[in-house]
Amino acid sequence: GAVVSQHxxxxxxxxxxxxxxxxxxxDFQATTMFWYRQFPKKSLMLMATSNEGxxxxxxxxxxxxxxxxNHASLTLSTLTVTSAHPEDSSFYxxxxxxxxxxxxxxxxxxxxxxx
Amino acid sequence: xxxxxQSPPDLILQEGANSTLRCNFxxxxxxxxxxxxxxxxxxxxxxxxxxxxxxxxxxxxxxxxTERYSLLYISSSQTxxxxxxxxxxxxxxxxxxxxxxxxxxxxxx
Numbered sequence: 001g002a003v004v005s006q007h008x009x010x011x012x013x014x015x016x017x018x019x020x021x022x023x024x025x026x027d028f029q030a031t032t033m034f035w036y037r038q039f040p041k042k043s044l045m046l047m048a049t050s051n052e053g054x055x056x057x058x059x060x061x062x063x064x065x066x067x068x069x070n071h072a073s074l075t076l077s078t079l080t081v082t083s084a085h086p087e088d089s090s091f092y093x094x095x096x097x098x099x100x101x102x103x104x105x106x107x108x109x110x111x112x113x114x115x
Numbered sequence: 116x117x118x119x120x121q122s123p124p125d126l127i128l129q130e131g132a133n134s135t136l137r138c139n140f141x142x143x144x145x146x147x148x149x150x151x152x153x154x155x156x157x158x159x160x161x162x163x164x165x166x167x168x169x170x171x172x173x174x175x176x177x178x179x180x181t182e183r184y185s186l187l188y189i190s191s192s193q194t195x196x197x198x199x200x201x202x203x204x205x206x207x208x209x210x211x212x213x214x215x216x217x218x219x220x221x222x223x224x
Contacts, residue, residue, distance in 0.1 A: 043201065095158075106160075
């Protein structure tokens with residue numbers, strides 16, 4: 001199956017710093033990538049849809065200035081958590097869709113802890 | 116938006132037992148996927164099954180699109196089957212997935 005690589009897998013940072021998370025489709029081109037957030041023992045919550053070469057579409061309640069998304073190429077999308085605070089601590093997961101098969105493949109996730 | 120409900124929310128199995136997980140959705144869908152989230156958080160694709168029946172080893176899935184539900188069968192469960200099982204749907208190709216609440220499975224040795 002298709003492989004999606006997500007880095008880093010874990011980040012611990014101080015409050016006020018910015019953290020960048022990368023999501024790469026390794027063996028296919030993904031015109032669309034998605035970013036999710038998951039709280040402990042909860043389901044995945046979609047944060048935004050990232051389309052190559054255009055602005056991301058954010059879900060209601062997600063601050064676009066807090067969570068900056070860039071999708072500069074067909075294989076790379078990045079999520080930057082700006083001025084992180086403890087309440088931003090969470091598990092962030094990206095996915096990429098192969099339009100040919102209409103299947104989403106997920107990265108391994110990034111566990112962010114803000115002290 | 117479309118609603119996705121999974122049942123049961125929690126399931127405890129003895130190793131070797133069989134089980135059925137259910138996913139109900141409130142509208143017609145273009146795509147339905149089943150995932151297994153392992154203890155490290157990785158979501159593993161199990162099935163892409165907008166309709167019909169598929170089998171992969173001890174796992175199989177059936178989606179009855181006209182009745183808006185899907186079933187995931189686990190046979191001869193093993194401790195490695197433990198984790199959370201999610202179903203997720205989309206209404207259009209390439210569109211965002213809507214996830215169900217998940218079924219947390221614990222298989223005891």
